[in-house]
Amino acid sequence: MSRLPHDLPAFEEQVADLRGYLMKFARLQLRNETWAEDAVSEVMLAALAKPQAFGNRSQLKTWLVGILKHKIIDAIRQRAREVCQEQDRSESDEDPLDYLGFKADGHYVEPPAEWGNPEQQASSRQFFEVLEACVSHLPVVQGRLFLMREWLELSSEEVCKELGLTSTNLYVQLHRARLRLRECLELNWYGKAVQP
Amino acid sequence: MPLKRTCKEATALMVAREDRSLAWRDHLALRLHLLVCKACPRFERQMLGMRQQLKQWRNYTMPD
Incomplete structure (x- = not known):
């Protein structure tokens, strides 16, 4: 059985700090303030109720x-229907693939830019802020x-199962998300003349 | 469908394979396209870079 943290009041203070x-990541994933608040409150309660489970392993x-x-x-499981129903007013039906610039014959007008060494870029905290x-x-x-x-590292099959989505619907959404993320990184990180 | 793919089709396949396995015919057509195209290998490097960056970001959110 794991022991209680050596200094329980300090542990509780660290959890609160x-x-x-935790809210940052809950907001990023759930995109709903109330759901994020609920999830984080449950984490705090679970941690404070069983501090011995921590055990200083990490x-x-x-x-x-x-x-x-x-x-x-x-939270996603409980709200599966709502998770997929909100539509952004800003969301268009256009395929972000078209923003890459293809000629009528389907070939690139200009080749995509060289992004340099991604591992080097990703070691920077500033890069993670842009990514988030x-x-x-x-x-x-x-x-x-x-x-x-x-982030949750669920397979496509697991996402479909949790949300009752068809694989076609999921792949369309992920296709758009990945291309939009690529475009955003190109504009806000790789497109900058000066990088750290 | 013949094995020849345009850059736009190859780009869509490179995005799709991040989330699902490609049919063997699509996989083969993409490999062939990447061998002869000068532009698409750049997009492939961007996607591989994003994959690596997302992995590092995931680790950054949960430090050892």
Whole structure:
């Protein structure tokens, strides 16, 4: 059996201090303030009710995010119908593939830009801030589905099962989300003349 | 459908394979297109880069 954290009041304070960090990811994934508040409150309650479960095996932040991911999957499961129904007024029926610039014969007008070494870029905190901003600007449903794949690490089959979506519908949304994210990164990171 | 693909079709396949397995015929057609096209390998590098960046971001949200 795991032991209680050495200094329980300090543990409770550290958990409370991480609330903002957890809210950031809950908002990004759920795109609904009330749902995010509920999920994070459940994480805090679970952590404070069973502090012995932490056991110092990892960083507290990592342990709490792990709990949050499970709470978010529960929240999505409970609201499966709503998760896929909100439509953005800004969302058009255009395929973002058309923004890449193809000639009538289907070939590129201009070849895509070279992005350099992605691993080097991704080691920068500033890059992650741009990435998170780009994800938060995706249309609501696309953003939720995209992060279910990329942050919650669910397979396409699992996403379809959880939400009762057809695979065709899911693939259309993910196709648009990935192309919009690519475009946003190109404009807001790779397109900048000066990079850190 | 013949194995020849345009850049637009190849680009759509490169996006699709992030979320599903391609049919063997599409997979083969894409490989052939990437061998002869000068523009599409750049898009392929962008998609592979995004895959790597998302993985690193995921790790950043849950540090060891």
